Structure formats: C-alpha cells, structure tokens
C-alpha cells in the first residue's frame with residue numbers, strides 16, 4: 001500500500017490566506033489528488049479504508065451487519081412522531097426532507113450564523129414547544145442517522161453566500177483548521193494533510209476531503225453512534241488541547257469550512273469506524 005502515499009505531500013499544503021472558498025476548494029482537491037495519485041478522489045468518502053486494503057476488508061465485513069442499523073430505525077420512528085402541536089421535523093426541513101443532509105451546514109442570514117443539521121433539529125423542537133435534545137445523546141444520534149441514510153447518494157452542496165458574515169464564519173473555520181493547538185502543537189492539517197496516509201500508532205490517517213460525508217458514525221471505541229463534533233473533540237484531545245462545546249460556534253464554523261472542502265463528495269452515512 002505504500003505506493004498510494006506520495007512523499008511530496010508536505011510541500012503542497014500552503015493554502016493562500018487571502019483565497020476565497022472556491023480557490024480553497026480547488027487547492028484542497030488538488031492537494032489530495034497529488035498526495036494520492038492512485039486513489040480516486042471520490043473514494044476518500046470511506047476515510048482510512050480508501051487507503052488501506054487490509055483494514056478495508058475488515059470494515060466491509062462489519063458493514064454486512066451494520067451496527068448503526070438500530071439507530072436508523074429508532075431515528076425513523078422519532079422522525080415520524082408528530083409534535084404535540086401537530087407539526088413535525090419535516091415542517092422545519094423543507095421540501096427535500098428527510099433527504100437534506102447535503103445542504104448542511106448552511107448560513108442563516110436572519111440570525112447571522114452557521115447552522116448544522118443538529119442545530120436546526122433542535123431549533124425546530126424549541127420553536128414547537130419541545131426541549132432541545134442533548135447534542136451527544138442517543139436521540140440526536142438516531143435522528144441524524146435516519147436523515148443521513150435518507151440522504152445517501154446526494155452530493156455535499158454547502159454554500160457560502162455573498163455575505164460578509166458568512167465569509168467571516170467560513171474563514172474562522174479555516175483558521176481553526178490550520179491553527180496549531182494543544183501541548184503537542186498540532187493543527188488539524190498537521191495530521192490530515194501533512195502526514196495524511198501515514199500511520200499514527202495503529203491508525204492510518206485519513207484524507208480530510210472525505211471527513212464529513214458519513215456522519216453520524218458507529219465507532220467500535222464508543223460502542224454507539226456518535227456525532228462529527230464528538231470526533232472533533234477527540235482529535236483536539238489527542239493533541240492535549242482543550243476541546244470545545246459540541247455545536248458551539250467554533251465547531252460549527254469548523255464544520256462549515258470542512259464540509260465546504262467536501263463539496264461534490266457523495267454522502268454515505270451513517271458509517272462504521274474503528
């Protein structure tokens with residue numbers, strides 16, 4: 001598998017600070033095409049399993065009896081229950097509901113902030129007189145697993161509208177991605193760009209071009225389905241940085257940038273990871 005990994009990877013990551021989202025996206029794609037000349041860009045939706053044949057085989061076996069299936073079924077039930085006032089999630093999610101995952105995160109120009117799918121589900125509950133769900137809890141995992149399943153095959157289509165506030169949120173996410181932090185002084189890009197494809201302890205470092213396509217994820221380590229922001233927290237903790245709140249502004253903006261960098265990639269969630 002070694003030949004999948006180009007040695008010149010670390011020379012190519014400079015992303016011009018003043019580039020706009022479109023230029024960033026072109027540079028991001030180009031980076032991974034050059035880093036993995038033998039891997040189709042689209043295949044990075046399978047994360048580390050696009051880069052490691054042996055791990056891929058174990059993974060495909062797991063997917064024969066997908067451990068996230070129960071969450072998807074529970075989510076379907078939760079999704080179809082009407083709220084006490086007769087409304088439902090579908091009323092909040094628009095015409096394409098429930099297949100809407102590819103549209104998030106999005107910029108809400110009334111509120112002037114980035115909204116993830118989880119955020120919109122909770123806003124919907126609050127607007128209809130129900131309490132918000134725990135962002136890292138079972139019900140949120142189930143609902144998002146159901147919506148991810150319904151959205152499979154759609155292509156990520158995140159928009160940064162022509163609005164200074166949206167661009168500022170995108171740039172904050174980008175800045176987060178390339179900023180070193182923690183006692184180990186690593187940025188997201190240090191692992192997922194500079195040494196992408198290499199081993200870090202027992203793990204093959206995946207390409208960020210597929211990092212947002214498949215959430216929520218059933219992880220063996222968690223023994224349950226969990227959210228992208230939980231993974232963000234874990235990656236921050238790995239470098240001994242203080243993690244941020246799930247669905248706080250920092251991670252919503254980070255998700256906005258990272259998902260924009262995954263534009264055009266096929267959604268294949270929920271998924272299984274080690």
Ligand code: HEC
Nearest residue numbers: 047048186187188191200203204205206211231235238273
């Ligand atoms: C010290 C190295 C390191 C740093 C720094 C790091 N990660 Fe990770 N990350 C890992 C490892 C190891 C894994 C598990 C193997 C893999 O899928 O790459 C992982 C997995 C992930 C995944 C899941 C991939 C999948 O296919 O499901 C995401 C998303 C992710 N990281 C995002 C980030 C973000 C965003 C940052 C910055 C906040 C970050 N990582 C910083 C090491 C790192």
